[in-house]
Amino acid sequence: MTLLEKRLGDTKNVQEVLLEEVIELGRGIIDSTDLDMLRENANLNGESFSGKMSKFGSEYSKWYARNFTMPPQLVQATLDNVVYVHDLDQYAIGTTNCIFIPFERLLREGFNTGNGSVRPPNSIMTAMSLVAIIFQSQQNAQYGGVSANKLDYDLAPYVTKSFAKLFRKGLDYFEEGQVHDVTGEISMSRSDLAEQYPRAFRYALKETESETLQAAESMIHNLNTMSSRSGGQIPFTSINYGTCTSPEGQMVISSLLSATMNGLGSGETPVFPIQIFKCKEGINQRQGDANYELFLKAAECSARRLYPNFANLDAPLNIQYYDPSDPDTEFATMGCRTRVLGDRFGRNHCSGKGNLSFNTLNLVRLGLAHGTITGRRSTADEDGFYEDLNYYMDIALEGLLHRFRIQAAQKAKASDFMMREGVWEGGEQLAPEDSVGELLKHGSLSIGFIGMAECMKAMYGKHHGEDDSIHAKAVAIVRHMREYCDRKSEELDLNITLFATPAEGLSGKFTKVDRKLLGSIPGVTDREYYTNSFHIPVYYDLPAARKISLEASFHEHCNAGAISYVELNGNARSNPAAFVKIIKYALEQQISYFSINHPIDRCSACGHEGVIGSHCPSCGADENKVHIRRLRRVTGYLTGDYQTRFNAAKQAEVRDRVKHL
Known part of the structure; x- marks a missing residue:
């Protein structure tokens, strides 16, 4: 039966x-x-x-x-409202989640989209156009995000190609009558060429800078207009950059930031790609570092456009596999927060692999079953809580393993571009009828969690932002979950990891069911959403530094990814020094991945951007007569207008957000 x-x-x-x-x-x-x-x-x-x-x-x-399809125990756990299976629509056919794309190799060797082959590019303009095409092609082979983990390094050679062509042209323009005895690779770092052919060198430098900016603008426009994912949405793209110190790599970084600050066609903030600036001591964190000015520019860009976010390469969780000679070992992330750097099978780098799937636990439901707030007991039943936590982690894991077996049994031809072109490392060596299981083992299977704040409230009457002893209990729960994942990784010889879940629709789904069953419980089920992962509730008033220090303790345990935010009051563009100070403090506290939220409203009548109430402060337009586009961040990425695109739970969360002064 x-x-x-x-x-x-x-x-x-x-x-x-x-x-x-x-x-x-x-x-x-x-x-x-x-x-x-x-x-x-x-x-x-x-x-x-x-x-x-x-x-x-x-x-x-x-x-x-x-x-x-699903195991009966997993179905029952979802009916119990304790486990949630993400991207359930992809379960039965064995699609995989997200991936870091090896752009360096695909651009160097060329690729085939299935409809035609593409030669390696010979300019930065063509290279950035091909980045968009690769993103688009890979998105059709999976369901999650697609990311470039070191785009500055990957694109630098094509800046060199453009510079070399323009330099040779400059020689013809400006150095007529001279013997052009140029040997070796022509690059921006050739001081001898700058001295011998100054006019040609300056010409090439200026023209290459212009071309690279145009290329960056073109790529960003493409990634905001290609409705190719599932037929009706643009690809979920992320780009990581910030550590390449060659003149060409620096030009890529600077151009991406400039193009983002310039905005789209009418000056509006681009929603994609999610941009992540990689922060590293000795490279971009102090005055005198090669890329410090680019870090300051990244902070300025984030203050204006909400991107880039900031990845901490020096956090203990992220530095363990770092090899200074190999940028592929630098920590990078999908914009939502996913990380896949470690691999028990030795591929301790980012590109060519990704997350396979993840299931999330509703910690609030367990807290309500074993806590004091319902009045059923005077002290929290911690033993019972951990017993249930282990029980449901077992079920969540069994679901991941069941799904992995379906994914592993798929033939290479099902993944098409991903395997045929070696986007998943080694896929190009498979025949179309070969199964992909031996390659997918390098990816990660993740158990996530949501609602730590409400769980603590249900258990002890306070959440972990209100009491240091309860904060310690919350950290202990996350540590326990990470130890479980590590133990199962050893037992099963797979990459089982812990995820601080990015919950968009889920935050309201769990709450709605629990409130219907248990009623409205103050501080637990009385809002339309549960708090994201281990975050301090958005409605709890505390200083930015305090929020950062409280959440920092959780990052080291979440090896599948985590992100922390603070919310700024007013127009963040007006105080760049404070913006930089907050970012640096988060990095010092060993936050792995960080960003700053602030409202960006845009008047469609005059194009004014900033904080807009019911009337535009620039032209006086009434929001009831003129559309005010209110851009906000949800689960790591932006959306065009939270009032028309967010679900009810996330709209409520945005309304509740307090400012961390």
Whole structure:
């Protein structure tokens, strides 16, 4: 007897119930009556034709997986509202999650999209155009994010190619009559060429700088306009940069930041790619470091455009595999927070692998079952909490392993571009009919968690931002979960990791079910959302430094990824010194991945950007008559307008956010 048959008993025919469920799903999509479902993904217009079509396929795939694919224990754990299976629509067919793309090799060797082959580029303009095409091609082979972990290093050779061509042209323009006896590679670092052919060198430098900026603007525009992911949304792209100290690499970094500050066609802030500036002592953190001015420029850009975020290469979790001679060993992340640097099979670098899937635990539900706030007991039952935590981690892990077996059994041809072109390292060596399991073992399987704050409130009456002793208990829980993952990694010989879950739609889904069952409990289920991962609640008023120091303790345990934020008051553009100071403090506290939130509103009438109330301070336009685009960050990435794209839970969270002064 299936779990579905047990649930229904003898009351109804199974086929009739399944048909009713499918019909009800369709009604909610066609009539746009279930807005939370249609707005589950803030970067997809779920009410458009393509969005609804995508939702039809997605929701039916989830329904199929629940009823015919997933292990019964996992299905029951989801019905218990303790475990959540992310991207359930991809479960049954064995798609993988996210990946760091080896751009260096693909650009150097060329690639084939399946419809035609592409030669290696001979200029930075062509190279950046191909970066967008590679992102687009890979996005169609998976369901999660696609990331470049060292784009400054990957693109620097093509700046050199452009410079060399322009220098030779400059020789013809400015050095007529001379014998041009130029040997060796022509590059920006050739001081001898600058001395011997100063006019040609200056010309080439200026023109290359202009071309690189145009290339960066073109790439960013492409990545904000290619609606190729699932037919109705742009690829979820991330780019990491900041540590290449060659003149060419520095030009790439500077151009990306300038293009981002310039904005899109009408000057609006680009939503993609998510940009991450990699911070490293000795490279870009102090006056005199080769890239320190670029770090300051990155902070200025973030104050204006919310990107880039900041990755801490010196955090203990991130430095352990670092090889100064190999930029592929530098910590990098997907914009949402995913990291995959470590690999028990020896591929301790980023590119060519990614996360395979992750399941998230609802810590709040366990806290309510074993805490004091419901009045069932006077002291928290910590033994019972940990017993249940282990039980549900076992179920979440079994679900990941079951899904991994489906993924591993897939043939290389199913992943198409990813395997054929070796985007997943080694995939190019597989025949189309070969299974991919031996390669996928280098990826990670992750257990995530959400609602630590509400869990602590349910257990002890206070959350971990209110009491240091409760903060220690929260850290102990996360440490316990990490130790569980490490132990299972050894037992199973797989990369099992702990994830501080980025919860967009999930934060409201868990809460809605728990409140319906247990009622509105102050500080726990009385809001529309649970707090993201281990974060201090967005509504809790405390200074920025205090929030940073409290959350820093959790980062070292979350080896699948974590991010921390602070929220600034007013227009962050007006105080760049304070912005830099906050970033540096977060890095000093060993935050692994950090960013600063601040509101960016844009008046469609005059283009004014900043903090806009009901009327534009520049032209006086009324928000009821003129669209005010209110850009906010959710789970690591931006979305065009939180009031029309966020689900109800995330809209409530944005309204509750206090400023950390």
